[in-house]
Amino acid sequence: MSRFVLALDQGTTSSRAIVFSHSGQAVASAQQEFPQILPSPGHVEHDPEAIWDSQLEVAREALQRASITAADIAAIGVTNQRETVVVWERSSGRPIANAMVWQSRITADRCQRLKADGLDDLIREKTGLVIDPYFSGTKLEMLLDQHDATRQRAERGELLFGTIDSFLIWRLTGGRRHVTDYSNASRTMLFNIHTLDWDDDLLKILNVPRSMLPEVRPTSEVYGQTDPQWFGAPLPIASAAGDQQAATFGQACFQVGSAKNTYGTGCFLLMNTGNQPVLSRNKLLTTIGWGIGDQVVYCLEGSVFVAGAVVQWLRDGLGVIRSSAEVEQLAASVPDCGGVYFVPAFVGLGAPHWDPYARGAIFGLSRGTTAGHLARAALESMAWQSRDLIEAMQADAGTPLAELRVDGGASVNDALMQFQADILGTPVRRPQVAETTALGAAYLAGLAVGYWQDLDDVTNNWALDRAFDPQLDPSQRDQRYQLWKRAVERSKGWEQP
Numbered sequence: 001m002s003r004f005v006l007a008l009d010q011g012t013t014s015s016r017a018i019v020f021s022h023s024g025q026a027v028a029s030a031q032q033e034f035p036q037i038l039p040s041p042g043h044v045e046h047d048p049e050a051i052w053d054s055q056l057e058v059a060r061e062a063l064q065r066a067s068i069t070a071a072d073i074a075a076i077g078v079t080n081q082r083e084t085v086v087v088w089e090r091s092s093g094r095p096i097a098n099a100m101v102w103q104s105r106i107t108a109d110r111c112q113r114l115k116a117d118g119l120d121d122l123i124r125e126k127t128g129l130v131i132d133p134y135f136s137g138t139k140l141e142m143l144l145d146q147h148d149a150t151r152q153r154a155e156r157g158e159l160l161f162g163t164i165d166s167f168l169i170w171r172l173t174g175g176r177r178h179v180t181d182y183s184n185a186s187r188t189m190l191f192n193i194h195t196l197d198w199d200d201d202l203l204k205i206l207n208v209p210r211s212m213l214p215e216v217r218p219t220s221e222v223y224g225q226t227d228p229q230w231f232g233a234p235l236p237i238a239s240a241a242g243d244q245q246a247a248t249f250g251q252a253c254f255q256v257g258s259a260k261n262t263y264g265t266g267c268f269l270l271m272n273t274g275n276q277p278v279l280s281r282n283k284l285l286t287t288i289g290w291g292i293g294d295q296v297v298y299c300l301e302g303s304v305f306v307a308g309a310v311v312q313w314l315r316d317g318l319g320v321i322r323s324s325a326e327v328e329q330l331a332a333s334v335p336d337c338g339g340v341y342f343v344p345a346f347v348g349l350g351a352p353h354w355d356p357y358a359r360g361a362i363f364g365l366s367r368g369t370t371a372g373h374l375a376r377a378a379l380e381s382m383a384w385q386s387r388d389l390i391e392a393m394q395a396d397a398g399t400p401l402a403e404l405r406v407d408g409g410a411s412v413n414d415a416l417m418q419f420q421a422d423i424l425g426t427p428v429r430r431p432q433v434a435e436t437t438a439l440g441a442a443y444l445a446g447l448a449v450g451y452w453q454d455l456d457d458v459t460n461n462w463a464l465d466r467a468f469d470p471q472l473d474p475s476q477r478d479q480r481y482q483l484w485k486r487a488v489e490r491s492k493g494w495e496q497p
Contacts, residue, residue: 002074004066005446006235007438008059010080010164011243011330012101013264013312015054016435017062019073019444022451024433024461028066030058037098042105042347042356042495045098048086051164052171056230063231070231075222075238076172077445079246079437080164081265082187085139085214087150088167090160093175096150099164100139103266103305105345107138108356112497114138119205126192126199128277128286130354134303136163137189141206149433154209161212163188172237174227181219182296183204183245186288191276193288196296218291219245219446239444243437244268245289248299250440251405251431252462254455259401261386262437263410266350267304269389270296271397282392283352290444300396302351302389305346306360307382308410313346315379320371328413331379333372339364339485341384342377349492352392359494363487382410383420384484390424402429407436414466422472423481432465 004027009016016031032054037045083102088095091390100106111131114123117118123131133139140161144151153159162170166180171474185191188421190208192199198213217223219241225234241249248270251260259271270289277286277298289297311324321327341363348356362377394400404426410416411434421428433439 002451003072004068005077005442005451006059006062006073007077007079007442007445008055008168009243009435009438009441010051010055010078010168012081012103014049015058015060015376016438017055018438018442019062019066019068020439024439026063026433026435028228030061030065032058039416043076044101044103044347045083048088048095048099048167049403051099052168054157055168060231068236070113070233074451075236075445075449075454076226077241077441078165078168078237079241079243079441080168080184081136082163082184082242082244083136084160084164085136085143086164086167087143087159087161088170089141090158093171096159097143097146098226100143102134105133105348105356106141107133107142108348109497110138110142111356114205123189123202124279126194126202127189128186128193128279129189130283130285132354133356134305134350135187135189137202137206137208140208144207154212157211159212160214161208162214166214167373168211169237169240170222172226172230173224177224178214179217179223179240180214181217181220181240182291183242184240185216187242193286220290220292220448222448236449239441241441241444244270244301245287245299245387246440246444247407247437248272248440249290250436250438250442251407252459253405255458257399257402258405260405260407260436262385262404263307263382263408265307265309267307267382267386269302269386269393270299271393273300274298278396280392280396282395284356284389284392284396285351292447300393302392303481304385304389305348305350306346307385308408309346310342310344310378310381314375320374327379329416331376332415334370334376337377337380338369338373339366340369340373340377341484342374342381343487343491344381349488351389353488353492355492357495357497358492361487361491361494363490371490374396379413379416380419383416383423384481386420387423387481390426401426403429405429405431407431407434417468420469421468421470423477425470425474425477427470428468430465430468432463
């Protein structure tokens, strides 16, 4: 048997690759940032070629660092930033434009028109989603409408659409496979989560030719083989999963009611709701977690658009830190936030507010405010936004959350995780392997080829690194939360439709 599984984790700000052993431990990894393209406020793009080049380079580098070859790899698993739209030529594989990133709010006006047409209930019932520029459908429509020739080419079958997983798999297989999985398809606003197929009504509403769309398959399945030129020998690509669903799988959230929160560029809270979709009454999303064989698992999800990205803004926009790693030390230079609340609505607000016209705001500034207070308020904004999600999720579930499993880059910050437990009043549990997004992709791929036998193998690999139990007095917790909610309300509707 091959000794390892390779996970390709294509994120919003960087591409990484991690080699995992059977015990779920990272053997070697490589990571590379790529440029963010910001044409206008609330509009975010990526160069698909930069994504491809960086992902291929780190995959090769990870194998080199592990001192292994393709012969040692049982399978490749792919996980990716979701909702980001790429359109490319069927004949050449060349993208026709920059990728339109999930953070981009450029289709906000189109979404307002869809709402005005009374389509909220139809779209929610079919897709589990709210109408929002976050999702792929209106982005794809906009790309097709930019030029008459583009739409004509799409209708002739010359162009293909995909989220990042589809684009990578197309490239990796040398153009032999145009495929996505249930989890990624469920984020497009074009996919019916009940029939498990692209929905003709939605395709008609957004004027998307079906011929552009990838085949939709279960999340854990061998989709095809890599072209030998990439790694020296063909390797089975055996999973594709949206990053947040992959992290939920990597956290072994297999029981109904179990939940995880990922602190990455954004913040994403998912709760396993079992084999039936549960429609939210509190502005959360219903999404497909994963499909294995004929079994489909659904989740409730809350999405925060800017979490760790606020630290990048402190570094690149404000210049108060030179590297992201410095933020923890700067935040620790003050005993508390000094009454400062930072709402990082740079690209609007996600769940449970869904306001694409909100913008970032900082409240409570005084002459005594320092860079340390700003850094602390920026970090705390991740925890406050996560509480907003958990309040909504507990209301939908009708029961308090027993514990919250955490992962992602910012989860290594002990002070932030303790603050999260304090302001939730809920225990926070961090696993030994914090990179659960890549790990989940690895598990899903390994299960498809028999490297791991079943879900018990995955569950047995989960190990606690540290537990954070609430310590803050409940009255202080609630008082501070009311201030946060005031700040959020004042950030809403800043931009005019």
